[in-house]
Each structure stands twice: as C-alpha cells, then as structure tokens.
Amino acid sequence: MDKRIIVAIDGPAGAGKSTIAERLAAKLGFVYIDTGAMYRAVALWAVRLEVPLHDMHRLEQLALAADIQFTSGSPQVLLNGEDVTAAIRTQEISDASSKVSAIGGVRRALVEKQRALAATVSVVMEGRDIGTTVFPLAQVKIYLDAAPLERAQRRVDQSGGDLHQVERQIRERDDRDRLRKDSPLVQAPDASYIDSTGLSPDEVEQAILKIVRERTSNGKEVTS
Numbered sequence: 001m002d003k004r005i006i007v008a009i010d011g012p013a014g015a016g017k018s019t020i021a022e023r024l025a026a027k028l029g030f031v032y033i034d035t036g037a038m039y040r041a042v043a044l045w046a047v048r049l050e051v052p053l054h055d056m057h058r059l060e061q062l063a064l065a066a067d068i069q070f071t072s073g074s075p076q077v078l079l080n081g082e083d084v085t086a087a088i089r090t091q092e093i094s095d096a097s098s099k100v101s102a103i104g105g106v107r108r109a110l111v112e113k114q115r116a117l118a119a120t121v122s123v124v125m126e127g128r129d130i131g132t133t134v135f136p137l138a139q140v141k142i143y144l145d146a147a148p149l150e151r152a153q154r155r156v157d158q159s160g161g162d163l164h165q166v167e168r169q170i171r172e173r174d175d176r177d178r179l180r181k182d183s184p185l186v187q188a189p190d191a192s193y194i195d196s197t198g199l200s201p202d203e204v205e206q207a208i209l210k211i212v213r214e215r216t217s218n219g220k221e222v223t224s
Helices: 017-028 035-049 056-065 091-100 104-117 130-134 148-159 163-179 201-216
Strands: 006-010 031-034 068-070 077-079 123-127 140-145 192-195
Touching (some): 006 017, 017 123, 017 201, 031 035, 031 068, 031 104, 035 056, 035 068, 035 077, 035 091, 035 104, 056 104, 091 163, 104 123, 104 130, 123 130, 130 140, 140 201, 148 163, 192 201
Parallel strands (some): 006 123, 006 140, 031 123, 140 192
Antiparallel strands (some): 068 077
C-alpha cells in the first residue's frame, strides 16, 4: 500500500460500530482503533483513583498521562500496560465514560492520541467524532445508525438487562452526545449513511467494504 488509509466510522451507542470496525480491520489488514474504549479507559482510571467525574482539570490530566495502546488483529485495550479490555465494559464505566467524554480537555487530549495512533498505519477508527473532528479528511467516512429499540435489544443480548430501561439509557446517551458543546455527534456532510436496522453484520460489512473499495481503489480489492 502506497499510503495510509483512514476509515472513519461514527454513530450512536449500540449501532454496531465496534463489531463492524473490528471485522473491517481484520478484512483489510488495518489496525482497529476503538476510540470509545479510550474514553472508557480514562473513566476506569478516574474511578479507580476516586477522581470526581466533575473535576475537569484532573480528568484532563489523566487523559494526557494515559498510555493507551491497541494491537493489530486484536480487540485488546491496554491502559498503562495493563489489559483492561474486560474492565472497561461494565455499566459503571460506561456511565462514567459518558460524562468523561463530554469534557473538552479530555476530548482534546485523546484526539491527539488518536491522530498519533494513525500516523504510521492504515486504520479503521470508530467513535462519535472521527469523521468530523479527529480526521475530517479521512478517505472513507461512514455514519452507522440503527433504531433505538434495536440498539437497545443488541445491548440486552450482549449484557442482559431490562429492554425498556436500556432503551431509555440509550436515548439519554444520544441526547448527551448530540447536545454536548465539544465535538457533538453529527453526521459529516461527506459521510455515507448506513442504517443497520434489520441487517446482519455480514450485510453491513459488505456494504461498507463496497464503499471502501470505491473510494480508495477504483473498485479493486483493498489489501494491506
């Protein structure tokens, strides 16, 4: 490959971004970067240190100091050398991450880390502001969406819980993400919109691969 390629996937919670981004990265031979995991890692560190989630200065300092790494071909997330892949997926850390990610200083710190991670390799990066803020010049931008009820059902299937309560939590998260001051969740004007409601992961993957190939190789197979 002559140049690095960035595939940016944005969308609301539960739209299937992580599943699809991981599959795409494996298919293309790119590195998968879960930016949501980065915010979760900072939230986990804050919770462990008992840092108040309203202390913007201390949270920004944690974000600046955090050493967050990803491994090619693996969903593993390392925080300061520790495997926190499972620890960041609890409901407590998910709720904390929602608050931490709304802090401008934290977002600025992690955006710089995200750009550094993609400085030397081709990546599939997913989050909520990748195509609008982190990589506005990404070659491929996808906005992956799904109906709130279906997103809630996916979460329940993965982690359990009451469907209606989870749907309410997802709608509340949507509101926080879309209304926050720094890097709100919006579809980039040049992003391809994909509604995954009722689609299988295979169908979503194929739809995005078609877009990747159209935008990066004139329809030819993309390889690393």
